[in-house]
Amino acid sequence: MDFAIFGIVWVIISALAEWGLHRIGSNTMYFLLSNQGAIALHAFNFLTTMLTPVFLFVIWYLVWTAIRYHADSPESRPSRVQFNKNGLFTGIWITGSIALNLLFWLHPTAADLEQMFAAQLPSVNKxxxxxxxxxxxxxxxxxxxxxxxxxxxxxxxxxxxxxxxxxxxxxxxxxxxxxxxxxxxxxxxxxxxxxxxxxxxxxxxxxxxxxxxxxxxxxxxxxxxxxxxxxxxxxxxxxxxxxxxxxxxxxxxxxxxxxxxxxxxxxxx
Amino acid sequence: MAQNVVTPTAVKKVRIMPPMLRGFLWAGIGFLLLNSLTASIRPDVGHPFFTEVSVTMGWIGGVIGWLLGVGAYEGMILPLFGVTPRIQPATDWRKYFAFATEHKVVGMQYLTSSGCAFILAGAVAMAMRIELASSTLYFFAYSDRYLSAVGIHGTIMMFAVATVALVGGLGNYMVPLMIGAKTTVFPRLSGLGQWLIPAGVLTVALSPLLGYWTTGWRGYEPLGSQDASGIIFYYLGVAALTMSSLIVSLNLVATIVFNRAPGVTWARLPMYVWGVLTVSILNLIWLPEIQMAFVLRLLDRLVPLNLYNAMGQPLSDLELFWLFGHPEVYIVVVPAFALWNEIIPVMAQKTLFARSWAVIGLIFVMMLSGLVWAHHMFTNMRNSEMFPFSFFTEMISIPTGFAFMAAIGTLWKSRYRLTTPGLLILMSMFNFLHGGISGVYLADPPVNLQVHDTMFVVAHFHYTIIGGMVFTWIAAMYYWLPKITGRMFSEFWGKLLSIWIFVAFNATFSTMFLVGLEGMNRWVPTYPPYLHPLNLAVSIGAWALGTGFVLHAVHIVWAWRKGPKAPDNPWGGRTLEWQTSSPPPDHNFESEPEVVGSFYVYGEHAEPVLAHPPAAPETT
Structure with missing residues (x-):
């Protein structure tokens, strides 16, 4: 039940945020008018697209904790549900964060740097x-x-x-x-x-x-x-x-x- | 031997002037002594009595005089020669204003020093924001004053607050308690380290008396070498402050390795102790490096050496600085990660999730932090160097994420008590997330080349340091306030002020991201008029934030003096510091604790932590 509500709201706010980002996409870095600026803007928007769900996952989770899981009294009582591991969650988290960071290194970082370096070659700057x-x-x-x-x-x-x-x-x-x-x-x-x-x-x-x-x-x-x-x-x-x-x-x-x-x-x- | 025979007659009360006053006096004597000595042996006739070389030597004499005067003379020097000091250390409130070796006293002293430094450097930031509320120069007389303020703010915040409060302060106080030790291994190192903080803070804060310096807290060469003489006191102040953290780290590492109570195994070591251990190892590795870099800068100026100007290699100075500079930001924030997962299980009364991953995260952040530094130099390094450093910079977010993973797993389906510390921890995670996510943008060179050296970066690192470390520091102060003082704070005021700083903080620094993206560079007291509206908004937020921090300090001091009596274990914590009375007795525990259970297991699997629980019933 918690899983479903949390997940659905997360998907909805992520979709809304992506839509809003798409609307302002060409202005996220205000005003750029060069070939290099286009590379930076593209990288910026790509990162934002990929990071928005991650960002909203944690933000929404913190809000969710404060709303749904806050204790009604300050007295010291153990939580009803107790566990110290969940292989599926840690597995998804760790492989997901490794995959996302490898992706970022390949694209936009490596792909964009290749473009930048190529523009500096003497052969194209005669x-x-x-x-x-x-x-x-x-x-x-x-x-x-x-x-x-x-x-x-x-x-x-x-x-x-x-x-x-x-x-x-x-x-x-x-x-x-x-x-x-x-x-x-x-x-x-x-x-x-x-x-x-x-x-x-x-x-x-x-x-x-x-x-x-x-x-x-x-x-x-x-x-x-x-x-x-x-x-x-x-x-x-x-x-x-x-x-x-x-x-x-x-x-x-x-x-x-x-x-x-x-x-x-x-x-x- | 002869001296020892004399001591019985000398036990009668010997009154000296207050140690801090004596420290100032001896500092003045030490300064004049070494300054005069240096001036007298300089070969060129007719030079002034005070020169850059002589005040450098004089400063060394001054610091030594200060340390001896506040009590290191009786605490360290006399015992070294087998002399029993005629003056006994104070046992009343005066012990907090003199050289001390008791780890709880030293911790309190460190927290006070750090807190005062925080207010001082925060006031400097307020002055900066007053200036930046207008696009023209109207508050500072000239930009060199403003740039000195930037440098003083950054240096004191970094080396006397962010690096110190969670290590020298809460580390000294809490680590022995949490591992069941009576004391630290090298208590005199911590005692001495504490008194280097006021010396360093005063040196940096008063540096403009020798002339304004314009480099900011990084002190880049070759600009530093052409600045006025005030920059020498920046170098020396940093030397004192880093030395303080270095010797404290030595003490804390030794204490954690050698002084654990029976049963406090590595597998059971509390999260915060892991945090202090990893950060102390980082300190031991990197602080000597930055000290050597600053000695080189000082020599480059005094000799002079031409190491870092056009004839030398300016970039090597930047490299030496950032080789330490990036580990430094993890030195700041690693104990905060540890504190999240220290406090959350207690507030939720729920078993810590994936504890080993949380510890692995701390250790890998510690190791990777030395491999990312050149991302501060994407705008001036060669292209080929961007690849490896952007790689490691992106990868370090993985172990950082483990702190979030453990916290999220612990919070899932918990019964989380939103007390003031509980609330502040969630806020700290919220804020640090902004810093972490904006860090991914900065790790990507094409984006970095645009936003580097802009207010975007300023917003990013304030999100990580205030958002990560300062919010967690305040959370930890509320969490351990009943332990340290035996008194409780007001939940109403604690929560209200926390919401206050949370709103003000986010209003200030989220707007600052936009200011940077819109094209505002750093280190400027004036800017093109189109940036004025956003800057005014940032300034208003900053003043509200500064006020909120001061009110938190007032509330904490009020609770410490006048708050209602707190039970020994108000949160129901299982770590060892909660298994003794509040405030803790002189030797921490009535009898040496023997640990047989895990600190972070709650619910029906929870076993007693201690083999022989104290007789008094645990109050909640």
């Missing part, structure tokens, strides 16, 4: 747009070596990152301070994070790290505040302000922006 990103305390500096641009800025003179949509971009991430008066190697760990990309990569002093991204639609900080470069690893008192606006534009807009930046740089030098 015509990328290269953006050199330099993290210093506390500023993001963007340069476009293919266009001989050393530091791109907007009309206010603030660092600006602009990338074309649907184009593979290779970010080369380094941490040092080109403006330091005597020690350009002075640098700490930063983390290059665009929330809307769905990935962050730490920038380590003395090393070069790479991140490959294809943005899947045009957007800017004005259209969604998650479209911004944000340092995600604490890097000193300036850390909260180590952010930079980002614009994802069409190919032709990108071209005219590059031309403007080249003119600006020529005028400045």
């Amino acid at each position: 015509n990328d747009l290269i953006v050199d990103v330099t993290a210093r305390q506390w500023e993001w500096i963007f340069s476009y070596p293919q266009y001989h641009l050393t530091q791109t800025v907007n009309a206010n003179g603030e660092d600006e990152l602009v990338i074309p949509v649907h184009k593979k971009v290779e970010f080369r991430l380094r941490s040092y301070d080109p403006f330091h008066t005597y020690d350009v190697e002075a640098g700490v760990i930063h983390s290059f994070w665009v929330p809307a990309f769905g990935i962050k990569e730490d920038v380590i002093p003395g090393e070069t790290r790479y991140e490959y991204i294809v943005a899947t639609r045009t957007a800017s900080y004005q259209t969604n505040p998650e479209v911004r470069v944000q340092c995600a690893e604490v890097c000193g008192p300036g850390h909260p302000w180590m952010e930079s606006p980002l614009r994802i534009v069409t190919a032709s807009q990108f071209k005219s922006w590059i031309a403007k930046q080249q003119k600006l740089q020529a005028a400045g030098s």
Whole structure:
């Protein structure tokens, strides 16, 4: 009897939760607009789909205990039913948890990592747009070596990152301070994070790290505040302000922006 | 020998100043002594009297002076040289404010230290949430103050509360009682360890006096080496706090191995004792590692060594930190798992389900916890390293689940008494489940790369640590309050306040998951304005939670002083601590208990636990 009521309610609330999840599925991680973001969102939703019944099983069981099994008086009386093992239950629990975790390791973990690593192979990255990103305390500096641009800025003179949509971009991430008066190697760990990309990569002093991204639609900080470069690893008192606006534009807009930046740089030098 | 002859004449009352006051005085003397010594032998002429090197040495002198002053001089040093101290240890309430070796006194001292540290670091968290109620900087003068607050909150909560309360505190008090021992094996280690806690907490809390440090509780290099001098006192404070847990663990492991009463076999060992044993072994393995890592950081700064900047290898510092850092979170939560299955069978008066699996779970969590640490570094390690570490991280949920499995099986068709501790245990399982489930997401690298270093992670680990450890700690305090004090708390207020903290806790940290998913990074006192509404909600929840914790503390202290008298065994527990009077007598048991039955079998198969039950009838 207990078994039937508990089980039926569990199935019903799990089904309702899955249906609700399905309805909001594309927004569970708020706002993502890159190929990497699609991988993360897919993994997130897959895990949620699989874990919802597990989660609700325990939650519902705790509520069930409080409702159905609570003692009506505080006096110390043994429970009527007594047992210390149940091979079927422990067997299902242990094999189930092993199977579920092996599944998660194969999919999404291994499957998604294979996709991520494949996107980083040199053979598929021959015509990328290269953006050199330099993290210093506390500023993001963007340069476009293919266009001989050393530091791109907007009309206010603030660092600006602009990338074309649907184009593979290779970010080369380094941490040092080109403006330091005597020690350009002075640098700490930063983390290059665009929330809307769905990935962050730490920038380590003395090393070069790479991140490959294809943005899947045009957007800017004005259209969604998650479209911004944000340092995600604490890097000193300036850390909260180590952010930079980002614009994802069409190919032709990108071209005219590059031309403007080249003119600006020529005028400045 | 000569000294011993002198003692009879010296027995007459010798009054000294209160030991803690003497500790402060001797600490000041010790600090000045070693600081001056260091300053005097420095070769460069004209340097200031206080330098980073000299205050480091001075701090060591200060801590030694403090420990000797509070009573280690009479308790440890004089006996070591065969001198009988002229000052006898206090027997009244003063014994709680001096170096002590009686395990119940030490346990109470530890619980008090931990409780004060919890309130202190909690107040710092309240200040952080005041700042985060607005998207602009308005409460702290500048972000380095805020980041120092983050670091102080995290360091004290981790090393003086979460690691300590269930091991140094309840462990010291309960373990000898639960295994039928009169005392611990190395009581002086525990006694000394307790007094390292206030030293460490004060060192960390006052560190901003030497300059603000911005790294948070992890102290990542190379940022740490460019921070102001205050970070030195963070390194030193952690050294004191970890040393405290290390020597206490040594004592508890030895006690559990060597001091069990006849019949307390490994197969009968109480769940909580298993929890303290596994966590103490984790402490013995990993605390020396983190101490060496912090010594390296200190030397890297003082010498300096260039170990961790662009010329060295910054990542090795992160690796050394997390090699300890992940076992640490299991150090925090393993005793809580054990306590679930300690308290549930008593509240249900029902046989513990699948006991051996619950113990196997604790042991496997202990072993696997050393293999998962690099999941804290998915954003900065090489791709190939993600595979093995995501594997072990996902697998560690299996033995963790055994604690749930045993609890669920025990609760099935039980008659569960929803007393305050019983209710808090269910709440703790509810909360820890959120932490565990969100941990599965974090174990998956593609999701991790997005939510790492965001408030999602902050919510996740507060769910595991507050939800798992702090809720269980409060449950255990209510459960053992009648045992420790002989008095009962108010069920009404206990339950009301538990529901209060449960609602406030979930309101705070479930919202924090959303803040993280929406793109809020960590370690920031300011944030883009679109995150303001959710952050305000988190802040309101956090203040309610903080108030609830303080009220619990007030209620517990009230019950301890003024509560109604409790019977010796109010819950009908079968473990040994309930087979003696409340509060327990000086040597715990009138006669050495001999155990012949299982502690966790109830109902018609229940046999008497003791071969010779005490004469007094068991009250319920």
